[in-house]
Amino acid sequence: MSQPSAESAPKPHVTAVLFWSSLIVVSAVYLTIPLISLFADLFRVSASQAAWVGSAFSFAFAGGGLLFGVLSDRYGRKKLMMAGLALLGATTLAIGAVDSLPWLVALRALQGLAASMFPPSVLAYAMEMFPAKKRVTIIGFISTAFLMASIVGQLYSSLIVLTFDWTYVFYILSAVYLASFAAIVFGIPSDKSGSAKGSFFAPFARIGHIFKRKGLPIAYIISATLFTALVGYFSTLGSYLSGPTFGMSHQEILWVRAVGIIGMFISPFDGKLVARFGVKRVLCCGLALAAVGLGLLGIWPNLAFLIALSVVFTTGVAMALPAQISLIGQLAGDIRAIAVSFHMFMLFIGASLGPIVAVYLMDLGGYLFTFLILAGLLALSTIVPLFIRLGEAPTAAHGQAQHSA
Incomplete structure (x- = not known):
């Protein structure tokens, strides 16, 4: 695959879109850390049982990242980012409507799977769409978003529950994901990967x-x-x-x-x-x-x-x-x-x-x-x-x- 030249590099606003989207997607990993005691009281379970709300997401996120990273070779980086944000919007909205811990854990796992489509796709997109001299810089911005998410996710959910019911943590975030989906669709150029030829299992x-x-x-x-x-x-x-x-x-x-x-x-x-x-x-x-x-x-x-x-x-x-x-x-x-x-x-x-x-x-x-x-x-x-x-x-x-x- 030919390397992009400096002239063909994406415009500066693309970096902002990728940074923002990376930040809000990975924030979902840390979203429920401040809510564990709240869930334990709400569903009358132990803190260790309530902690599965976070663990279910993490394991699905880790495993799904490997799966969808491979599939992005077949279907394209931008398409996987779009699919991930669209599914995140839907699953995050559904989480706000649950009234039992098993459903909450199940939907958090599904949310983790949806979120896992984004990080490997955005990193591969950055490596392929930006010229070599700018590649480490854009990866630096994305990495900053990944790291900041570990704090931003916790701050966001903590501040929301101080004013509103816990369900609004997910209702508001769902709208943010759907807005970010539109930003990816219209704000970044399409990549050249994703031929979808040959056996489905060949990339694996x-x-x-x-x-x-x-x-x-x-x-x-x-x-x-x-x-x-x-x-x-x-x-x-x-x-x-x-x-x-x-x-x-x-x-x-x-x-x-x-x-x-x-x-x-x-x-x-x-x-x-x-x-x-x-x-x-x-x-x-x-x-x-x-x-x-x-x-x-x-x-x-x-x-x-x-x-x-x-x-x-x-x-x-x-x-x-x-x-x-x-x-x-x-x-x-x-x-x-x-x-x-x-x-x-x-x-x-x-x-x-x-x-x-x-x-x-x-x-x-x-x-x-x-x-x-x-x-x-x-x-x-x-x-x-x-x-x-x-x-x-x-x-x-x-x-x-x-x-x-």
Whole structure:
């Protein structure tokens, strides 16, 4: 597939549409975190049972991302984004009308499946529609949206339930998804993928090619540990701040988390960093910075110190994520869409494991121990790029992308 030139690059408003749509789609992952206790009281169940409202979405989101990432090769990136937003609008509206926990869990799983159509498609779209010099920058904007969603989703649902019934969290968001569907339909150019030729199952056979590309399989170690640490951090931080040391309310904790958005704004500048220092150096630096911020987080029970290190941690994650996606794209070449889909799958498997790991570690050794172990995972991940060689690319198109990066 020929690479787009600078002249043929999509107009600036396309970046805004992709950023906004990515933000609101991935926000759905974190939407119900502040609502778990509300659902437990409403449906008279335990908090662990109510937590399935989030887990059902996460598992469907992780598995569906792999499935639809493969299918976007067959049907096209823009078509999958449109289908995902349309289904999200419908399922999110239906969630607001449920009156039982089983239906809520089932519809959240369906919502997760619909949402999973978007992230791998938007990343593959960005890689294919933007010229090599702008590719890491647009991936940086999309990565910023993915990271900001972890805070924006929680803030949104918390603020809505302060004024309205919980159902309005989903009614309002449904309208937002449908408006965003229109923005995708009319606001971005169509991609050239999606021939829909040959066997329906043929694209799935290409998943195996991921494990034949040198360096690519071990790169996914970073994908898993990055979001295990990120979501584990959110889970641990919440318990730490609400505990006896700080005694903060749920709303106060959310505002502390919101400050972390400051660090996430480095992602759009990752392209310039990669151009100057190389993708592997930027990735290692981001992982190391995140490890330092997280490892020092619990050593001094001072709120200003904790907030400052939270910003250091999120800055590191925001540096590492777009660099990681760019690295996978370089290693994968002509199978980049499937490779990025598998990255998203591993990312959200890590997100699903994060709370489980955090709770286990807190029970085992407390908050400082948990922060240190999660930081240790990130520190170990910095070794992975050292074993990856960016040699000759599998295809000519891949070679052009690698040379420019």
